[in-house]
Amino acid sequence: MGKTSVLLVGFLFSFLVAMVQAGDKYKKYNDPSLPINKRIGDLMRRMSLDEKIGQMVQIDRKVATPEVMRDYKIGSILSGGGSVPHLQATPQEWLNMVNGFQNGSLSTRLGIPMIYGIDAVHGHNNVYKATIFPHNIGLGATRDPELVKRIGSATAREVRATGINYVFAPCIAVCRDPRWGRCFESYSEDPDIVKEMTEIINGLQGEIPKNSRKGVPYVGGREKVVACAKHFVGDGGTTRGINENNTVIDKHGLLSIHMPGYNAAVIKGVGTVMVSYSSWNGVKMHANHDLVTNFLKGSLRFRGFVISDWQAIDRMTYPVHANYTYSVLTSIQAGLDMIMVPYNYTEFIDTLTGLVKNKFIPMSRIDDAVRRILRVKFQLGLFENPLSDESFIDQLGHQAHRDLAREAVRKSLVLLKNGENADEPMLPLPKKSSKILVAGSHADDLGNQCGGWTINWQGGSGNNLTSGTTILKGIAEAVDPSTEIVYEENPEFDYVKSNNFSYGIVVVGEPPYAETNGDNLNLTIPLQGQYTLYNVCANIKCVVVLISGRPLVIMPHLEQVDALVAAWLPGTEGQGVADVLFGDYGFSGKLPRTWFKTAEQLPMNVGDLNYDPLYPFGYGLTTQPLNATS
Known part of the structure; x- marks a missing residue:
């Protein structure tokens, strides 16, 4: 090779290195003008295995610090019931806490923002001085989906007042036995009423645009939050109403009674779906590949992410941790994308990493989970506005x-x-x-x-x-x-x-x-x-x-x-x-x-053969209002 050729090769090599470096500085995933799928693809190509698995982890705020968020690339934080900065924390204190955690996430190599979740099941119910609405059973008695939509909008604004952007609501369980301790979280024993009340999702997330692709998550503005349809599926039909128990019903019954609310939620663009602790005919829902992957993600074409319930991986085998590795394996293979750990995150991360490296879980399953999580984050606008602002603070408990x-x-x-x-x-x-x-x-x-x-x-x-x-x-x-x-x-x-x-x-x-x-x-x-x-x-x-x-x-x-x-x-x-x-x-x-x-x-529901109630489903006397001065 002559001197000219060597110089030419050297020039081309330097040019290519410069182009790669320039391309690395231009991160497509941070360009809001690009379609979300292109942004997801660009970010995914840059992510290592530990960064991907970090996105799949949700931890409670009690164990979260900015350093934990940075070092473990954690994708999400939650406040469990009663997990608060302190009992009478102000919106400003909540907001400062959330932004502190977010700054930890933004300091990572790729700067992927975290998403913060909370149970706002009848208003922003963890927060002092928030408006507490009637529980779902009362809202079901109203037969008023438009009212429920307005409640969703008000709840979203109160949640945003504290800097939070993700709620574990609505519960769209169809309670078939009032002995169940979560029955007040159910709108009705009638799946048609539950389906109508999914209108709350349009209040929480915003009205999905016409001609939107079915199943794609949608959040329509900074005053809105990501919703979560829960608990997939059949949690309201457990034997004798025992919580987290087994729902014994054939597939037709499951699809006709317990599934319609999920179909409606997916059509409305719900961002996430939470899986139930319960089982269906003896199979734990957190291990049910046929329903989570084949039906929810396949037949219903849900494109948001699927999240576990609180410590649900630990509860899959008894006694607790009897076979934790197997629980992680079966739940991820079933189709769960984000795991609510919420405390022992290092054990989960190490376990899942080992399962991937040893080829028990294919990289394609991890990539599917991370794409779904990123899609929700992009749709929420987190990459453009990762930090919470103070413009909604006065909405908490608003008159x-x-x-x-x-x-x-x-x-x-x-x-x-x-x-x-x-x-x-x-x-x-x-x-x-x-x-x-x-x-x-x-x-x-x-x-x-x-x-x-x-x-x-x-x-x-x-x-x-x-x-x-x-x-x-x-x-x-x-x-x-x-x-x-x-x-x-x-x-x-x-x-x-x-x-x-x-x-x-x-x-x-x-x-x-x-x-x-x-x-x-x-x-x-x-x-x-x-x-x-x-x-x-x-x-x-x-x-x-x-x-x-x-x-x-x-x-x-x-x-x-x-x-x-x-x-x-x-x-x-x-x-x-x-x-x-x-x-x-x-x-x-x-x-x-x-x-x-x-x-x-019990159980006794409308339509049963031996239906003999004290007051039947749909019963309610009416009165006319009097003059206010009477």
């Missing part, structure tokens, strides 16, 4: 949202009994009376009326939990100023008998609970509530307002009760109950599920 929650409470109330006959109704109540008695454990208890998943995972009793209006306070604001209100939580029989009360309002129900802690084979009103109900209603005319996450055994008390209202778990705006009791608005809610006579009848 417009509280007004919306109050409207939802009014529309969710179901009137089950109103006097002995139509000619002598008990409701609406007169605002002007000499003296009325308000009684019961739930009349003046904000925590009780909000239920589980409020500030803490299990919720809690008391009025210091968050801010809002109790039912008693709502009553006090509704009646005429001349009306004397006497509040006795648990009045004795003789006390009620010896006082000259015009009428009584008894507010009783279940204590707060969530998930397995709420599993209940008896479904009776707690004994103290039964005593209070009897002591009042056996002596004076009374209306009973039942606060519960499901129907309860009420038949033995119906003779004493003049009027009976199912108020479900109304949330922070208890004045919505008083609005309807005193006739400013009429009753309009309809039962979203069958009200049984005895627990021995």
